[in-house]
Amino acid sequence: xxxxxxxxRQELPLLVWLxxxxxxxxxxxxPGNLLFGALLSVAVARLFYLPPVELSGRFNIxxxxxxxxTFLAKVVMASMQLLYLAVSRGPRVKNAVVAVxxxxxxxxxxxxxxxxxxxxxxxxxxxxxxxxxxxxxHALNISSPQDVxxxxxxxxxxxAGLIRIMGTREELEILRTEAxx
Amino acid sequence: MSPDxxxxxxxxxxxxxxxxxVGATMSLGAAIGLLRFPDLLSRMHAATKxxxxxxxxxxxxIGLQMRTWWVWPVLLVAWIFxxxxxxVSAHMVGRAGYRTKHLHRELLTSDxxxxxxxxxxxxxxxxxxxxxx
Numbered sequence: 257x258x259x260x261x262x263x264x265r266q267e268l269p270l271l272v273w274l275x276x277x278x279x280x281x282x283x284x285x286x287p288g289n290l291l292f293g294a295l296l297s298v299a300v301a302r303l304f305y306l307p308p309v310e311l312s313g314r315f316n317i318x319x320x321x322x323x324x325x326t327f328l329a330k331v332v333m334a335s336m337q338l339l340y341l342a343v344s345r346g347p348r349v350k351n352a353v354v355a356v357x358x359x360x361x362x363x364x365x366x367x368x369x370x371x372x373x374x375x376x377x378x379x380x381x382x383x384x385x386x387x388x389x390x391x392x393x394h395a396l397n398i399s400s401p402q403d404v405x406x407x408x409x410x411x412x413x414x415x416a417g418l419i420r421i422m423g424t425r426e427e428l429e430i431l432r433t434e435a436x437x
Numbered sequence: 438m439s440p441d442x443x444x445x446x447x448x449x450x451x452x453x454x455x456x457x458x459v460g461a462t463m464s465l466g467a468a469i470g471l472l473r474f475p476d477l478l479s480r481m482h483a484a485t486k487x488x489x490x491x492x493x494x495x496x497x498x499i500g501l502q503m504r505t506w507w508v509w510p511v512l513l514v515a516w517i518f519x520x521x522x523x524x525v526s527a528h529m530v531g532r533a534g535y536r537t538k539h540l541h542r543e544l545l546t547s548d549x550x551x552x553x554x555x556x557x558x559x560x561x562x563x564x565x566x567x568x569x570x
Binding site for chain 2: 276277279280281283284285331332334335338339341342343346347348349350351352353354355370371374375380381382383384385392394396398401404
């Protein structure tokens, strides 16, 4: 089976990541070691060929840094909330399964959104419908329809943040029309 | 710790001590959650979230105590792999749990997936029936 080859530019983030992992594992960032790591990463990427991840070609660091910081803060909050729920509520906790339809249809963005919402307060991806890019979340401590709405808005705002960081221009356009509407 | 430790060293020690205690508390919280939550899906919440933070804090205190910069990339890589793998495993277990009905339906206040699953099951059953007949 022949696969569509991807350009070096598209493969570059993967190669850089592999070199960083190599250097980190050896705990040695000397030029010689990095060069050998680069050779190995090219060989690995050629031998174990994965389906190419479609990057949108843009990455906005100005949005990425605040997003990472709020993500970290939310992870802290999630853990505190869970600790509190486990101790105070325990077996009497109320849950819900909620469907959220995302704007994006890119695999990478849907995956990233799923990862982020799995790590922040009270939600877990149970099922993904790839054709409509709908995430089915299991959420902890949901007792009213208002809570469901809040969760949906939260998920959509996280997706919006990710689109601003690495979404395509079309998705950005959708965000803009939503904001003006 | 050398006797001529400066004020900065003391602060680093205090900070890493705090990180270690909070990190260990997070892991304890995960254990309490696993014991006390009623069904598989809520237990998966307990198994995934607090220990991500707990691991982060413990790795940060290791990094502070080692006092060499080359240990930070390893710790960061370890944490990133944790971030990447934990939601995937939670998703796989949660998905399997939902499909095999390992959940307490009376604890759900709303379930927007059930209707979809039943529709798909009905469709599959119809297709099976027409295929047989």
